[in-house]
Amino acid sequence: MPTDTDTATTSSHTNLSDPQATSFDSDEDDDLDILTVALPLRPGSDLCSKILLQEPYIKNIIISSVVGYGITGEAYLCSFTEQADGRKADFIYLPLAHDLPPVIVETQQKVGQKFISRAIRYCLNVLDSTNSFPILVVFNIAGFSSRAFRDSLFTQQDDQPFYSLQSKAWAKEVRVYNSNSIEQHLESPMQPLVALSYFCSNQGKSIIALDKYMDPVLQSIYEVAFRALSVGKDKQMAKDTAITNFCDAMIRQFNKIARSNQDSSTTVKRQIDEYAEDGAHFADMFKRRHVSSEPRPVTPITMEANEAPSADLNYVDNYRREATGRFTWVDCYDEGVANGHFSRYSSHLTLKKAFHQQTL
Structure with a gap:
């Protein structure tokens, strides 16, 4: 040798x-x-x-x-x-x-x-x-x-x-x-x-x-x-920071689900569903951003020219226009649900996503 x-x-x-x-x-x-x-x-x-x-x-x-x-x-x-x-x-x-x-x-x-x-x-x-x-x-x-x-x-x-x-x-x-x-x-x-x-x-x-x-x-x-x-x-x-933040967010999400699962009321069950849906959405977005070899762009579904805006979209537009202080999606969602809107959306996050993707 x-x-x-x-x-x-x-x-x-x-x-x-x-x-x-x-x-x-x-x-x-x-x-x-x-x-x-x-x-x-x-x-x-x-x-x-x-x-x-x-x-x-x-x-x-x-x-x-x-x-x-x-x-x-x-x-x-x-x-x-x-x-x-x-x-x-x-x-x-x-x-x-x-x-x-x-x-x-x-x-x-x-x-x-x-x-x-x-x-x-x-x-x-x-x-x-x-x-x-x-x-x-x-x-x-x-x-x-x-x-x-x-x-x-x-x-x-x-x-x-x-x-x-x-x-x-x-x-x-x-x-x-x-x-x-x-x-x-x-x-x-x-x-x-x-x-x-x-x-x-x-x-x-x-x-x-x-x-x-x-x-x-x-x-x-x-x-x-x-x-x-x-x-x-x-x-x-940058990669380590992104992974750490993702893991911390998932841990918090599952802890919230575990704590809420101890209560069998209808309100809490709905909250558990929201936590799970939000967690799944967050995980999917993280995967798209950090794992996929090619970006997968989301193509917005636009309204036809003669299609009238939905009641949910009208509510969001009016709420944003009339807000006297800082607009928040949490307040908009909570007040909208109280007024009979947003039945298709489990949380303010899914509502916000639909608004920005023009699917509301």
Whole structure:
């Protein structure tokens, strides 16, 4: 198996120490002084890893280093991480050619027995689905659970910047990179995978705070990370916020239904129906906005030229026109129901929706 030193420079497609050979437009590089900026996410964190491992530049560092033989990241695809048993590895690179091994990448704070047991299952899942033993690469942020655990299972060759684990029954190779394993391999320019491990283990948002801040490979990694994380973090945070808000709203809706269900009166039963209908409507709108691959526009049903406005529409128009204070759909709905209107609508929300879609 070639070493990091043997393989890091074999790629004819990407010069890993050249900041221009990254996944961003070189015309934009002149505007970025990497020594003065800070990353929006901390290196080594889950979200940072998930975003960064999708970058072609980072993928190329990992693949060219651990697979070797001149193979670059272009020979691999980023894959979904969920396996048949529902467990999730951090990241998997799947080869385009059947004779290449899959590569599993894990970012782990402490490496202990529980993590190794979990990693074995990840590798066996990949073996089942690809019929190939994977290579497992671990970026170990906070070291092993104990020195005794490390010494009982792992070995390190003097010329290698990683710890190895005997894994013939479940993986082609296991590499664990951490601050101790790379300590004797920090000469500049650093080997690309050493620089990536240094990036993860130091967890510095600003490169200027690191001892090796002038290393060209490390600077390239920070440039890629800054651009990728600045975009990816905003998208992920927006998605997480939307999902959190949706879940909170659904929880409140079901709690209202549960509380109301204790009363069997006709009025409360109607209220339960309204809660359920509003919840279903909200869930449907959330799905349309965040899940569907294409927007599904709602085509309003317009009135024919000779069709008279409905009594409900006339009531809403008159109420809006005569309102002395702030118009609210809740008040309009409640007073309309009291006056015999809106029998088709279970709440002010469905009334409001019908008005804006011109179906009232």
